[in-house]
Amino acid sequence: MTLKQTPSQTIGPYFRYALTPESYGHLGIVNGNLLVPGIKGEKIRIAGRVFDGASKPMSDALVEIWQADAEGAYPPSAEPGKFSGFGRVETDKQGEFRFETVKPGAVPGRGNAWQAPHIAIILSARGMLGHVFTRLYFADETDANTQDPVLNTVPAERRKTLVATRGADGIYRFDIHVQGDEETVFFEV
Amino acid sequence: MSTNDDYNPRDWAIHPPYLDPSYKSTVLRSPRQKLIPLAQTVTETTGPQYDARHIGSLGPDLTKSARKNGEPLGERIVVEGRVLDENGRPVPNTLIEIWQANASGRYVHEVDQHDAPIDPNFLGSGRCVTDAEGRYSYITIKPGAYPWQNHHNAWRPAHIHYSLFGPSFATRLVTQMYFPGDPLLAYDPIYNTIPDPEARKRLICDFSMELTKPEWALGYTFDVVLRGRGATPMEN
Ligand SMILES: [Fe+3]
Numbered sequence: 291m292t293l294k295q296t297p298s299q300t301i302g303p304y305f306r307y308a309l310t311p312e313s314y315g316h317l318g319i320v321n322g323n324l325l326v327p328g329i330k331g332e333k334i335r336i337a338g339r340v341f342d343g344a345s346k347p348m349s350d351a352l353v354e355i356w357q358a359d360a361e362g363a364y365p366p367s368a369e370p371g372k373f374s375g376f377g378r379v380e381t382d383k384q385g386e387f388r389f390e391t392v393k394p395g396a397v398p399g400r401g402n403a404w405q406a407p408h409i410a411i412i413l414s415a416r417g418m419l420g421h422v423f424t425r426l427y428f429a430d431e432t433d434a435n436t437q438d439p440v441l442n443t444v445p446a447e448r449r450k451t452l453v454a455t456r457g458a459d460g461i462y463r464f465d466i467h468v469q470g471d472e473e474t475v476f477f478e479v
Numbered sequence: 480m481s482t483n484d485d486y487n488p489r490d491w492a493i494h495p496p497y498l499d500p501s502y503k504s505t506v507l508r509s510p511r512q513k514l515i516p517l518a519q520t521v522t523e524t525t526g527p528q529y530d531a532r533h534i535g536s537l538g539p540d541l542t543k544s545a546r547k548n549g550e551p552l553g554e555r556i557v558v559e560g561r562v563l564d565e566n567g568r569p570v571p572n573t574l575i576e577i578w579q580a581n582a583s584g585r586y587v588h589e590v591d592q593h594d595a596p597i598d599p600n601f602l603g604s605g606r607c608v609t610d611a612e613g614r615y616s617y618i619t620i621k622p623g624a625y626p627w628q629n630h631h632n633a634w635r636p637a638h639i640h641y642s643l644f645g646p647s648f649a650t651r652l653v654t655q656m657y658f659p660g661d662p663l664l665a666y667d668p669i670y671n672t673i674p675d676p677e678a679r680k681r682l683i684c685d686f687s688m689e690l691t692k693p694e695w696a697l698g699y700t701f702d703v704v705l706r707g708r709g710a711t712p713m714e715n
Contacts, residue, residue, distance in 0.1 A: 291487070291566060291707065292565070292567040293564075293565050293566070293704045294490070294493060294678065294681070294704060295489070295493050295494070295565060295704050295705070295706060296493075296654055296702075296703045297493050297495065297654060297673045297679070297681070297682060298489075298494045298495065298653060299640075299653070299654045299669060299673075299682070300653075300669060301640070301642075301653045302640060302655075303588070303590055304578065304580075304586040304588040304590070304591060305578060305640065305642075306588055307578065307586075307587050307602060307603065308537070308577065308604035308605075309576060311604065314587070314602065316535065316536045316537050317535050317536065319535075319574065319576075319606075320527075342507040342508050343506070343507035343509075343511075344507050346507075350590070354651075356525075356526060356527060356648045358522075364521060364525040366525070366528065367528040368527060368528055368529045368530075368533065370532060370533075374527065375527065376527035397520070397521055397522060398520070398521055399520050400518055400520055405522070408522070410522050410523065410648055412651060414653055415508060416504055416508075417502070417504025417505050417507070417508035417509075418497065418509070419494075419496070419497060419502070419672050420489070420494050420497065422497075422514075423517070423648075439518075440518075440520070443515060443516070443517070444515055448512075468507075469507060469508065469509060469510060473510060473512050474510075475515055476512070476514050476515070477514060477516070477517035478488065478514035478515065478516045478517060479489075479519065479523050479649050
């Protein structure tokens with residue numbers, strides 16, 4: 291290697307008018323709605339809250355998701371009007387984020403393995419000097435989750451922090467605890 | 480999938496740790512469990528790819544995108560640089576999103592309560608895309624320093640925030656660019672959380688007389704290096 295990585299610095303509290311700028315009269319490159327006309331697959335809603343180590347909601351965090359389509363394919367590029375696989379929202383005053391998307395299909399893993407349907411997440415915020423990587427899995431994919439090579443590297447007692455559960459309202463709930471007894475599993479990617 | 484597709488790990492001799500109590504907000508916002516190693520899969524080696532079609536109304540000239548009744552106030556600057564990977568290869572066609580305070584050190588953001596004027600002709604955010612050689616450029620106003628609540632008499636050195644994607648979800652980077660000769664750098668906890676002093680200096684742009692445009696704007700250069708892939712194929 292000839293060059294050294296550029297260091298990360300915190301996203302700070304003031305990214306909204308650049309990264310999620312709708313309230314400033316500009317379109318962001320994306321928002322929390324990944325649905326496009328004619329999209330294939332099961333439409334789902336995801337919601338969750340982000341908490342700090344004192345269990346206080348983090349109301350200035352950026353949540354970004356990256357996922358495959360219903361057939362398990364990642365879009366090679368963001369084509370206007372087509373499913374982009376990418377979404378981002380800022381958490382609100384209650385620390386809550388919401389996405390509307392389709393449930394991703396299973397995607398290949400390393401070697402001959404397959405991965406259970408999942409959504410990759412990057413969380414950035416003031417007070418975080420670099421982003422963290424986590425993953426959202428679906429509680430109703432019991433069999434696939436049991437076989438998932440990444441979930442299986444996570445200590446059994448912490449796996450539940452990666453699994454979204456569907457409420458009576460049909461919404462998949464996925465809270466993120468940056469720190470504390472319920473700390474979400476974060477990955478070294 | 481061959482391991483040659485993997486991106487090199489984040490270099491923790493370079494990136495700040497999650498917890499550094501000198502930057503107070505990290506105390507409750509840092510994970511305390513060890514990160515769990517994840518062997519990269521197609522989920523991590525692919526990623527959002529946005530290009531010039533997504534620039535929209537926030538373009539590479541920040542002095543133009545919010546004009547109401549005139550030019551924004553402050554020192555006009557041109558920033559140019561390259562986005563490269565660790566092997567020195569250009570990262571082409573990748574979106575860079577930037578944001579900053581105005582010349583008085585005030586952000587447009589409603590949470591910013593600093594007693595300094597908002598500039599009606601300046602928003603402070605923009606987008607640009609690298610070309611085939613990884614080059615990017617944008618035009619803006621040199622941001623001012625601003626106070627924050629971290630400790631008594633805390634001031635952030637002048638900086639411009641950068642958000643980059645690179646070729647994959649694994650290469651995403653959010654960082655800040657600083658300016659040469661800023662006396663506040665020595666006192667800034669955020670800048671000084673970077674463990675390696677040489678790595679810190681790489682976040683400071685260089686003044687460039689060559690890039691400076693007569694009668695118009697000062698020029699600065701700033702390169703960004705994203706994670707590369709481990710295997711370096713032979714080159715002749
Ligand atoms: Fe800032």
